[in-house]
Amino acid sequence: xxxxxxxxxxxxxxxxxxxxxxxxxxxxxxxxxxxxxxxxxxxxxxxxxxxxxxxxxxxxxxxxxxxxxxxxxxxxxxxxxxxxxxxxxxxxxxxxxxxxxxxxxxxxxxxxxxxxxxxxxxxxxxxxxxxxxxxxxxxxxxxxxxxxxxxxxxxxxx
Amino acid sequence: xxxxxxxxxxxxxxxxxxxxxxxxxxxxxxxxxxxxxxxxxxxxxxxxxxxxxxxxxxxxxxxxxxxxxxxxxxxxxxxxxxxxxxxxxxxxxxxxxxxxxxxxxxxxxxxxxxxxxxxxxxxxxxxxxxxxxxxxxxxxxxxxxxxxxxxxxxxxxx
DNA sequence: TAGCTGACTTTGGTTTATCTAAGTCAGCCG
DNA sequence: CGGCTGACTTAGATAAACCAAAGTCAGCTA
Numbered sequence: 348x349x350x351x352x353x354x355x356x357x358x359x360x361x362x363x364x365x366x367x368x369x370x371x372x373x374x375x376x377x378x379x380x381x382x383x384x385x386x387x388x389x390x391x392x393x394x395x396x397x398x399x400x401x402x403x404x405x406x407x408x409x410x411x412x413x414x415x416x417x418x419x420x421x422x423x424x425x426x427x428x429x430x431x432x433x434x435x436x437x438x439x440x441x442x443x444x445x446x447x448x449x450x451x452x453x454x455x456x457x458x459x460x461x462x463x464x465x466x467x468x469x470x471x472x473x474x475x476x477x478x479x480x481x482x483x484x485x486x487x488x489x490x491x492x493x494x495x496x497x498x499x500x501x502x503x504x505x
Numbered sequence: 506x507x508x509x510x511x512x513x514x515x516x517x518x519x520x521x522x523x524x525x526x527x528x529x530x531x532x533x534x535x536x537x538x539x540x541x542x543x544x545x546x547x548x549x550x551x552x553x554x555x556x557x558x559x560x561x562x563x564x565x566x567x568x569x570x571x572x573x574x575x576x577x578x579x580x581x582x583x584x585x586x587x588x589x590x591x592x593x594x595x596x597x598x599x600x601x602x603x604x605x606x607x608x609x610x611x612x613x614x615x616x617x618x619x620x621x622x623x624x625x626x627x628x629x630x631x632x633x634x635x636x637x638x639x640x641x642x643x644x645x646x647x648x649x650x651x652x653x654x655x656x657x658x659x660x661x662x663x
Numbered sequence: 664t665a666g667c668t669g670a671c672t673t674t675g676g677t678t679t680a681t682c683t684a685a686g687t688c689a690g691c692c693g
Numbered sequence: 694c695g696g697c698t699g700a701c702t703t704a705g706a707t708a709a710a711c712c713a714a715a716g717t718c719a720g721c722t723a
Contacts, residue, residue: 360557362623364612365540365605366533371616372608373533374710375524382523386654391670399518401712406671429720431669439615444649445637446611447523449603450530454522457597458529462659465520469653470641477647479603483628483635491602494635495627496544501620532680549700559682564701587690589699 362501371415372443376400376408381440382447384418389433409434417443449479520659529573530601534558534566539598540605542576547591567592575601607637 360366372378379398388394395405412418417440420432448468455464468477481489518524530536537556546552553563570576575598578590606626613622626635639647 360555362618362620363540364609364617364622366537366612367616368608368612369533369536373536375527375531376710378527378531379521379524382521385652397518402671403673403713404711407710427721428669441649442614443611444652445607445639446604448639448652449601449607449637450526451522453601453604454524454526456600458525459522460520460659462520464522464657465660467655467657469655470643470645470647471651471653473641473643473645474653475641475643475645477639477641477652479607479637480640481603481606481635482638482640483631483633485628485631485633487628487631487633489628489635491599493629494543494602494606495629495632497625497627499622499625501618502623534680560701561683561703562681565680586699 368446371417372446376404377412378447378450380405380408380412381417381436381443384434384436384440385444385447389423389435390431391434394434412440416440445479448477452479526604529575530604534562535570536605536608538563538566538570539575539594539601542592542594542598543602543605547581547593548589549592552592570598574598603637606635610637 372381376398379400380394383394383397388397391405391409392402394409395402398405400408409418413420413434416437418434419437421435422430423433424430451464451466451468469475470477481491481494483489530539534556537558538552541552541555546555549563549567550560552567553560556563558566567576571578571592574595576592577595579593580588581591582588609622609624609626627633628635639649639652641647
């Protein structure tokens with residue numbers, strides 16, 4: 348595996364899933380909007396205010412998130428109000444939650460306030476705190492130091 | 506818990522671990538440099554070339570990553586060359602790998618090339634593919650839909 | 664039907680991220 | 694001791710992200 352890594356060169360740039368993911372969620376405001384969506388925020392100005400971004404930015408990013416299929420618009424109606432659209436996470440958006448959990452976990456460990464984290468994410472069924480963990484398909488817990496990188500089927504050689 | 510989320514308003518902005526983490530790694534090039542570091546890249550121009558960014562950007566981001574303690578400079582010497590510094594992941598940097606694994610996993614699922622992913626991340630000990638998973642402290646696997654958000658100790662009320 | 668409200672859009676300007684191209688500089692090699 | 698090489702830095706320019714303030718507009722409510 349070491350040889351593989353030493354020999355490789357610019358192939359990663361061409362087909363890297365991390366880079367592709369970052370084209371969709373590779374900026375601060377997008378990830379914070381997804382955080383809000385995961386907390387149940389659904390309305391335009393709640394998104395803008397709670398994330399702390401301006402309305403034009405919120406509008407552009409939310410539009411992009413809908414176009415990319417991470418959020419969907421769903422009509423709803425509050426009593427005494429007219430029909431509106433609310434933004435709801437799709438399955439594609441929900442599957443990004445491990446990224447957010449992992450980011451929060453890192454922030455809790457390395458950049459937290461003295462008072463501790465402001466939120467706690469629990470397992471709905473049992474109330475225990477939830478973490479993002481690495482695990483292999485053989486069922487072992489894996490630490491960051493135990494990762495090996497190998498060529499995959501989509502590897503493009505120079 | 507629903508009441509909690511409905512009542513909360515601008516508290517999250519002030520002390521959010523995700524936002525804090527994103528201040529450090531909230532841009533594309535930083536995360537891609539960390540990807541490279543996790544693949545074992547150590548030298549300046551390898552970083553720049555493999556990530557596909559210009560040298561000025563690579564220099565600035567690497568400097569920032571060292572200042573933030575995610576990478577450290579370690580002197581090394583190749584035979585017939587002078588002493589240089591190489592960039593190596595610290596523990597603080599390694600603990601971000603779950604974020605990268607989760608991002609790659611999402612990219613593999615939702616934005617992959619037809620040919621499949623270009624790399625495969627394995628458990629060093631057993632060779633099985635590694636995934637980022639959500640798990641609660643009671644030991645249950647948790648799906649993104651089973652997450653509950655609750656106030657934490659550092660929660661600031663408006 | 665006039666007004667209010669939520670959900671944006673428009674305008675104009677600043678900051679941040681990025682690029683290319685060229686320059687610096689330290690120290691081993693010959 | 695003079696040149697080469699790797700590791701940056703500087704300069705100048707463009708593109709992307711963001712902001713505040715004001716404007717638009719649809720459709721309930723009164």
